[in-house]
Each structure stands twice: as structure tokens, then as C-alpha cells.
Amino acid sequence: MDDGGTARHRNGAHKRPRLEDVAARVGLSTASVSLVLRGVAGPSERTRQRVLKAAADLGYQVDRTASTLASRRSRLLGVMVDIHSPFHAELVEHLHTAAEEVGYDLVLSTLTRTRDEQTAVETLLAFRSEALILLGPTSPADVLAVLDNKAPVITVGRRIADAALDVVRTADDEGVGQIVDHLVGLGHREIVYVDGGKGVIATDRRRGYRTAMRRHGLGDRIRVLAGDNTEAAGERAARHLLDGPELPTAVVAFNDQCAIGVLAAFTRAGVSVPGRISVVGYDDDTLSRLSCFNLTTVSQSAREQARHAVTAAVERLDQDRTEPREVVLTPRLIVRGTTGQAV
Template sequence: MDEVGSARGRNGTNRRPRLEDVAARVGVSTASVSLVLRGVPGPSERTRQRVLAAAAELGYQADRTASLLASRRTRLLGVMVDIHSPFHAELVEHLHTAAEQVGYDLVLSTQTRTRDEHTAVETLLAFRSEALILLGPTAPADTLAALDGKAPVIVVGRRIADAKLDVVRTADDEGVGQIVDHLVERGHRAIAYIDGGKGVIATDRRRGYRTAMRRHGLDAHIRVLHGDHTEAAGERAARHLLDGADLPTAVVAFNDQSAIGVLAALSRAGVDVPGEVSVAGYDDDTLSRLSCFNLTTVSQGAEEQARYAVSAAVERLDQDRTEPREVVLTPHLVVRGTVAEPA
């Protein structure tokens, strides 16, 4: 039997030990017990030791929810996350760490194929999240600005023109440009790009590809294929390339998931990567690092983005910062085994 169970047995009840039980065991007021457990000066050292010993013996644990409600603070940061995104999963892990370091916790609300952003955000507000950290939202900027009137909003991963709220992101166009620069340095000219569909993030990465190709005088080789953020889209685009007359020597995909779809389609067709076609993605998510993929990609700095996002939330909540702020981080190329010089 564990300590809590033992304490309950000794008390002759099945309820959780309360502050009053600790006070009764020591023979002091509940106020004194509260001061000791919160580390507030006042009670004598002898009283403090007796309270701590009694709390341990009884298996008493502070009711965090009740204390937060009493202070009218929840210290919860609401996070909207796309359940299908490995990169978002990594961001959430780092957000947890950053939040715990400053005394906050997270509430997660998922965005799925059948659950839209509005529903996810309303759930976060219903749980009394003090600030909202939205990962790659697609809602219009004015909608996000209006939401900021209900709770501080920190947008992660997306550029917002004339932002009236906090934004933490990387320079997506620059990141794709780094991939194209690297491929050109290796001797590639016929470089195709698989698009990410609608939205600001997709627009920025597409622009980065076109700008870099033109910078290298490769206007005639610009080729953008329809796609989205899924492996299936990468496979479809790769099959389209395989059905064409000439394969490009390199393919850049909107994200790592799409790039993995490209790798799967090329493998089934017997096309060697990187011997015949080089492939690169974007995000540096956990799948890209697996030895079976070993994907060349671009890192967005998930840990750094998470740290800045939590810091922005805390500044809005605890330091009364009202002016919006945009943090733009520089992405960096991660070279692995799917890129080589063209045959």
C-alpha cells in the first residue's frame, strides 16, 4: 500500500488527506500549515519540521487546482496543435519544458481533419487558458487579432503582415533558398518544387524557391508541382514526375512529410536516391532523422521557437507588455544522405 493509501487507512476514511488533517496531526492552525507548505516565513523552524513530517506521513499533496482558483489564476498556456504534424509534436515537447521552467503548464487542443481551428481555440478558452500559443494557424490575421482581445495570442511558425499580435517564426523563404543554394553548389539545375498548398507558410516557402532559382539564373528550370503537407501529396507529385519525359535531378518538398512520400514513390519505381535524384524536405522533424530516411532538410529550431513563444506569453501575462512583437529566427540547412551531385 502506498503512503496515501496508508494515511487514508489510518484516518479510517477513503478521502484524500486534507490541510485540516495535517493541522490536526501537528496541533497547529491550518493557516500555519499553509504558510509552511508554501514556504512563507513566519512559523518557527520546529513547527516547520513537524508540519513537513506530518504531511509526508499522511501523504498530503497540495490541491493545485483549488489554490489556482482561489488566486483567480490558472497559470495554463493553451496550445493548438495539428495532431498529424511530427514537427508540432516536437514543438509541444519543448513548450512543456519551457513552461514548467517558469511555473506554467500547458493545455493542448488538437486540430484534426474533422476538428477545425475555431473549435480547438474555443476549447482552450473554456479551460481558462491565460494565453494562447497557436502552432501554424491558418485563420485570417484579423480573426487572430480579435482573439487576442480575449487572451494574449502567440502565433508560432507563420508570418502575419502588419502583425498586431505576437509572432515567433523562422524565415521560411530563406530556408528554402538555402536548400536551392546547396543543390546548385552541388551542380543541380533541374530542381523541382512540391508545393504546400494554400496559406502563408506555403506561400513563403514557394516564394523562397522561385527567388533562389532566379538568383541563380535558373528561371527556365522553375517547376512547381501541386501538393500539400502530407506524405500522400509527395507520392502523387513524385508519380507525376516519373510519368514525365525527363526527371529533375533534384526535388525540394514543402515539408519532411511530403519529402518522405517522394522517397517512397521513387523507391518503388527503382529510382536511386541520391544517385539519380536528390531529395530535400523542410522542418527537420523526428522522422527525417531516422536512418531509413536520413533526409536532407532545414531546421526551424523547434526548441528555440518554443522558448521564445513561452517567454512572449509570460511577458504579456506577468510583465504587462502590451506592444506586439515579432521574433524571426534564421533557419539552417541540415545536410544528410539524400542529396548528392547529379549523375
């Protein structure tokens, strides 16, 4: 009875696998295995799959601390995200995929009602993020420009005028214009817009509504209600309309969350959507696609925005690009069940 062998097995059972163990399993050098595990180009696809399978079988995990100390690079992209935004959550999912494909990982820092952008960004820098991907930042352009001197800044979703920063966004004014075009094509003339509050994104979408209404000869029917990016704002706007002398035939909301609030208020009041009134959102977030909402909206191409944002960060970090770049994607109207012919 070999108690010694059993004891050795027990003692080694919880030993953390090393890079050398993975290399021995596949018969490659530790350098080659390291290239695969760090996502660096070079090894063939067959080699990459062998290494990844061996690492998974052994339960090997990259020691990020040791890797960082050895390379003096963290290979981390810091992402600032609004914890209340379903669209930001979807962007983060696509950012993770895009970052992993080029050998980077993400650090997330959240915006909340009590946690501002400065705090979120300071946290990202404290974790040695090499570049900052800021989702819908509201800080002034000059503040963001100063921040770019500390780490490359890529702003997502917001237009930055006259600032030497990388920007990835959709043409928000054009997206709202597509909504108005769609509604006018259905015979709507009394089209109300629920605003998104302050900030560049809200300004661009509001301008898109006004411009499109004037283009269709409806300038005298422009009506903008105060709002923001929450369901509560949509509910307040809908109740205001319900208390008025006559409902419009369509409501366009700043984003999908606001539009869902509008829908909720109309449903409770027994107002048929789209039978009596049409409702449109913006963002095409995950909630808008649920069958209980089936919301007509505008897609911002979250996957494409994420891919371009990561590409911009890698170009700044690994390819020494210094000239700022703006990528403007064309939004796309998604027609679902909350719009119909005007009554």
C-alpha cells in the same frame, strides 16, 4: 493486539496528502512550500529540491482547482496543435518544458480533418487558458487580432503582416533558399519544388524557392508541383514526375512528411536516392532523423521557438507588455543522406 491502530492505519492509507503535510515534512511554512510547488521565484535551489523530494515521497499532487479558485488565475497556456504534424508534436514537448520552468502548464486542443481552428480555440478559452499559443494558424490576421482581445495570442511558425500580434517564427523563405544553394553547389540545375498548398507558410517557402532559383540564374527552370503537407501529396508528385519524359535531378518538398512520400514513391519505382535524384524536406521533424529516411532538411529550431513563445506569453500576462513583438529565427540546413552530386 492493537486492532484499533491497524484499523486507523488502514483508514488513513488512502488519505490524500495535503500541503500542510509537505510543509511539516520539511519544516517550512505552507506559504514557502506553495511558492516552490507553483514554480515561483524566491526559494533557494536547496529548499526547492527538499520540497520537491518531500512532495514526491508523500505522493502530494497540486490541487489545481483549489489553486485556481484561490488565485483567480489558471496559469494555463492554451496550445492549438495539428494532430497530424510530427513537428507540432515536438514543439509541444518543448513548450511543456518551457512552461513548467516558469510555473505554467499547458492545455492542448487539436486540429483534425473534422475539427477546425475556431473549435480548437473555443475549447482552449473554455478551459480558462490565460494566453493562446497557436501553432501554424491559418485564420486571417484580422480574426487573430480580434481573438487577441480575449486572451494574448502568440502565433508560432507563421508570418503575420501588419497585425498587432506576437509572432515567433523562422525565416521560411531563407530556409528554402539554403536548400537551393546546397543543391546548386552539388551541380543540380533541374530542381523541382513540391508546394505546400494555401496559406502564408506555404507562400513564404514557395517564394524562397523561386527567389533562390532566380538568384542562381535558373529562373527559366522553375517548376512548382501542386502538393500539401502530407505523405500522400509527396507520393502523388513523385508519381507525376515518374510518368514524365525525364526526371529532374532534385526535388524539394514543402515539409518532411511530403518529402517522405516522395522518397517512398521513388523507392518503390527503383529510383536511387541520392544516386539518381536528390530529395530534401523541411522541418527536421523526428521522422526525418530515422536511419531509414536520413533526410536532408531544414531545422526550424523547435526548442528555441517554444522558449520564445512561452516567454512572450509570460511577458504579456505577468509583465504587462502590450507592444506586439516578432521573433524571427534563422533556419539551419541539416545535410544528411538524401542529397548528393547531380548526375
